[in-house]
Amino acid sequence: MVGGKGLGGRTLRLYLPLGFFLVAMLFPFYWMAITSIKPNRELYSQKIMPLVVHQPTLKHYVDLFADTNFLTWTYNTMLVASVTTVISLVLGVMIAYPLARMNFPGAAVVAIGVAATYLVPQPLLFIPMADIINTLHLGDTLSAVMLTYPTLLIPFCAWLLMGYFKSVPRELEEAARIDGASRFQAMTRVVLPLCTPGLLSAGIFAFTLAQNEFLYALIFLTKSAVRTVPVGAITELIRGDVFYWGQLMAAALLGSVPVAIIYSFFVDYYVAGLTAGSVKS
């Protein structure tokens, strides 16, 4: 063991590196929190130590709620993230299950095809996608993003779930079928429940990606009332060349800290899900 078993060793192995990571990862959040309660005049002052607030104010938070559509954006973001997560999980399950557990003609082609969609990154699609959304007259509707986000999420969900599905022994499924279950029932009543951690893990990751998405939202959602938090904050908390820094940081914190708290409950499942998914694929 590095450094031996004593406190010194533990410091070297654990506390020092842990401290380093915590500071490196969380320092910007400390800065964001400070800025969200700092009055503008302190923010712009070169003389003050940037890491300290002298006269904290809640003005930025108040302005965020009163002067902007932040609540609407948050609602939109949660709605879009939830819907697209569900769509992606359902379709992900439906793709992953046969590929993971069945033999059928064309399996290889489908597998390669689905793998190929991992490769197609967003910037490649946004121009033709804009054309398609415009043709369908879905511009400026949440449907536009609800239909397009799953393209980013399904490949990952399918990959992760395939790994997990592969890890469930065939005997369980066969036993259920002998008992008279259809394949569908065997899937939904036997295999899927065993893979709950995988589903949760895929769901969490999909949700995170969805609420973070920016490019499609930027192009498809130009009306304030339909915007999501990332694009709403960037386009409306910025008037021309003036950034409303305090409000932007308040929005950042309000947008992410609740999700982090939810994560802390599910993180075990997330980790467990990734284990089976990645190690066993």
Next chain:
Amino acid sequence: MTTRREFLAGTLAAAGAAALTPRSSGAAPKSMSVVHESSFIKPFDDFFVKTLAPEYEKLTGIKMNYEPVSVGGMLTRLTTMAETKSGPEITATGINWPHLFDNSLVDVTDVAGEIGKKLGGWHEIVQDVVVVNKKWKALPWGNIGQLENYRTDWFKEVGVTKFPETWEDLLAAGRLLKKKGHPFGFELGHGFGDNHGWLYPLLWSYGGREVDRDGKTVLIDSSETAAAVDFCRRFFKETMLEDVLGWTDVNNNKAFLGEQISCTNNASSILVVAKRDFPEIGKVTDHALNPHGPKGRFHVLNAQSHAIMTYASDVKAAKDFLRWLYDDKQLSRWLIAGDAYYAPFLHAYDNHAMWNPEPRYMPYKEALKTSRYHAWPGPVGHAASESVAKYVLVDMFAKACRGDSTKDVIATAAGQLKQIYKTKV
């Protein structure tokens, strides 16, 4: 529990119903929509919504909806509207968009003529950007100018009481100010407004040009351009911080209000915010015209205009609204509500009372005479937009400032322009 089949059937039915729903096309509209880039001056937007729209409704019974789009999002919105042929009937346009969207905009020459006659005639320069193939495609209401913003107190400290008239004089002042810890901060990065706001004028004022009038010859490789580039390099080295090379539009505002810099090129947003949040800085901030070069003094043009989309169900109603809006009674009140942020292009307003409350905005009015659109004197169209979006000019100057040779940067820019303009205008 719905089966897959039921789910699919339901979706198909919904899609089918949506596809078959007829879009309503009325005779006289009950309402029309105007989409605008949200104004930096909030009262300007509010005036439309709270005063002008209700007045018009009382007059004609037509409800006018006002749809603000965030700054920078207008082009995307307009693109969507033009491609889908649906959306608000009246749109705001800027820069050279009337040329880009020519096919989607209604000919408003008649309305323009009437307004011009009533209000002293239109400024010549704006016609370049709103008149396409001899037809007016948009009606300008104001310019968003880019001018010199500077700290009067610091300039006075180094003995400069009147803003320098020439670039060389400005450089001399900057040299002194940098020594005192108050450098200049002119944007040389990939923003949109504050870089072009001084770099095009700089090029033009030394006699440099990107292309000639018909777009067939690339003119950037010239001794005039080299002179401008060499000046820019000295200007950067002697008066500015290295950081400006990476600045986007927000950085110079931040730097000015944070008292890092003493001079920059910007719209009037710095003064507006200073007066609101940093009054002591506001007291010592003023505007001035871009300096002279050997071949003249220039500014960039960004004319905000209204245009009517060809898909509008009642073009006459839209035209009537614009006629009403541009009547002096409405237009002057609206412009005053905007705190003279927009400099109008009608000669009747050249000496209007609206400039009086804040005389520091007068230079924006003065600048109209010498304002030119991006890529002037070349053609106003797609190629100009491409050159701007690819930062051809900005990068040329920025690379020179960071140390590349004048010959190299001009050659690169020339190569890029040749590729851009070889395609049709």
Next chain:
Amino acid sequence: MAVGPASIARPAPTTGRPLSLRGVLEREGVFSWAMLAPGVLFLLAFVAYPFFYGIFLSFQDRRVASPGTFVGLANFVALAQDPVFWQVARNTFIYTIAATALKMVGGLGMALVMNQQFRGKNLARAFLLLPFIVPTVLSTVAWMWILDPTFSVINWSLLHSGLMTQTFSWLGNATLAMVSIIAVNTWRGLPFYGITLLAGLQTISPDLYEAAAMDGATLAQRFWHITIPVLKPVLVIVTMFSVIFTFSDFQLVYILTHGGPANATHLFATYAFDIGMSAGVLGMGAAVALAMLPPLALLIVALTLYLRRE
């Protein structure tokens, strides 16, 4: 075929009744395709179709609000002669490779640390994920201040502690700007690596290490011969996703530098956006985006082959 809440025990369809609907659906091939159909159709409609449409666009001179004309490979030829395009390609490769390497090493470090027992571990794990959770555009706005030469805490601390006399221009100097975006991307993506590798580490039983230690294996040997082999499949898969995301990164650069200074941080995605959306030259924008595919495909194929070899 309504599947109600009744128990699983239903008479199984025998192979002697292949024509009943239930019987048909039970066949492996039919069931599989029935399951695959909606997802595959969705991906065909929203990925495959736009992809081929994008290829179609890239062969056209198509400007916004105007019809397009077919020009064959003209857009690609123009790009090949565009020095900015090659700069963009170089930038994207450097950015992707450097950031991925840093995330891999950093993530492994984080995983090794987090694999130990201590109080508050769950909370720490959740908070260490924050950079990955917070919307990138917003955290990037915060980084604008952290990297500002005057207001940057980094610079302020360096200056005031007397370590430096000059401040760095993190976003004005071309080299430092690239370093900055790599750093911010690493900061953002490291938790993803860390948590995923942690998952892999947790499958290794401590007994394995103890047995090896008793056999005389050193720390390094235990690491290379136990830890790394188990982690390899995880590492490769995570790296594959990370490479795809990083190669096509848009938000970070769009907010922080918009490709500046002088194209030093311009990536494929931001360049395609500028050309397609800001200039309205949709055909060439599509061409830039398409140009991403060959290098990306090569990277992925290389990774896949490497994985299959194991």
